[in-house]
Amino acid sequence: MLSRTADSLYWLARYMERAEDMARAVLVGHWMASMARSLGNPGNEWHSTLIASGCETGFFAKHEAATAAAVVDYLVRDPDNPSSILSCIETARHNARAVRTALTVDMWSALNETWMRVREKLSPSLEGEQLAESLEWIKERSQLFAGAYNTTMLRNDAYFFTRLGSYLERADNTARILDVKYHVLLPQDESVGGALDYYQWQAILRSVSALRSYHWVYQERLQPWRIAELLILRPEMPRSLVSCMEQVTRFLDLLAGAYGGKRGECHRLAGEIHARLRYGQIGQIMGAGLHEFLTEFVDRSVLLGDAIGKLYLT
Numbered sequence: 001m002l003s004r005t006a007d008s009l010y011w012l013a014r015y016m017e018r019a020e021d022m023a024r025a026v027l028v029g030h031w032m033a034s035m036a037r038s039l040g041n042p043g044n045e046w047h048s049t050l051i052a053s054g055c056e057t058g059f060f061a062k063h064e065a066a067t068a069a070a071v072v073d074y075l076v077r078d079p080d081n082p083s084s085i086l087s088c089i090e091t092a093r094h095n096a097r098a099v100r101t102a103l104t105v106d107m108w109s110a111l112n113e114t115w116m117r118v119r120e121k122l123s124p125s126l127e128g129e130q131l132a133e134s135l136e137w138i139k140e141r142s143q144l145f146a147g148a149y150n151t152t153m154l155r156n157d158a159y160f161f162t163r164l165g166s167y168l169e170r171a172d173n174t175a176r177i178l179d180v181k182y183h184v185l186l187p188q189d190e191s192v193g194g195a196l197d198y199y200q201w202q203a204i205l206r207s208v209s210a211l212r213s214y215h216w217v218y219q220e221r222l223q224p225w226r227i228a229e230l231l232i233l234r235p236e237m238p239r240s241l242v243s244c245m246e247q248v249t250r251f252l253d254l255l256a257g258a259y260g261g262k263r264g265e266c267h268r269l270a271g272e273i274h275a276r277l278r279y280g281q282i283g284q285i286m287g288a289g290l291h292e293f294l295t296e297f298v299d300r301s302v303l304l305g306d307a308i309g310k311l312y313l314t
Helices: 003-038 045-053 056-062 068-076 085-098 105-121 128-152 157-185 195-207 211-218 224-232 241-258 265-278 282-288 290-312
Strands: none
Touching (some): 003 068, 003 290, 045 056, 157 241, 157 290, 195 224, 241 290
């Protein structure tokens, strides 16, 4: 496969996953802000959402304050933000058009219909529950696209690059979401274990569709270290870091096999990250600092993406 075709498939998948992840981030900001207001203790929920999405610097280059309306507009529809939902869908379609013949009919239909309707669905006039419904629609469309390629693509290098992009993007998002709650959200005058703290953790689990999974696995009330364990170390949780990195290493191995055993720094780095997660213990992670652990993970996932690009996509 030509490197430019591999690059387009890889980034097509990453941007579709990023659109879904951004919808999840805005939804959790909406839930947290609503809960904080109902408890009479509004805090920095929208600023925290900017940090979670990695868009803080770009936002404050255009805006003075992290108001709900400004943050939602920047993360949902601002064309100057390359990670806004609208920008992600536009970029994904651009990549899809570049490799149209490598896509199945179902993949193209799912993406193209999303692109045709997304501006209407993300209209600036939407707010409150209408906005939440539109964000849920974005999640559904991303999942439809993922289901389309997972059930219709040949299991060859095109499929491997597509899955690789999805899982690397998903791991990055899970780490960012978890880090922001631990490090930023709780107001200084609110006690850990209080009502606001509890509902913020609940919103974090909802943002990655893991609330029911948490209660299934642990059968107890929400505990921060249990939530961290679920989203970092539990392989049965599909959005956990260890689960995503297991898939990243798997598809890198499949690509190595498809290209005559060719391996590089990305294979070593992915294996190292996965091994640390696979054999990690939550007590050690929390003791050394959850924020430090997650920050290092995000930094190393960026390095991994660069290494994948150097070996396969240039």
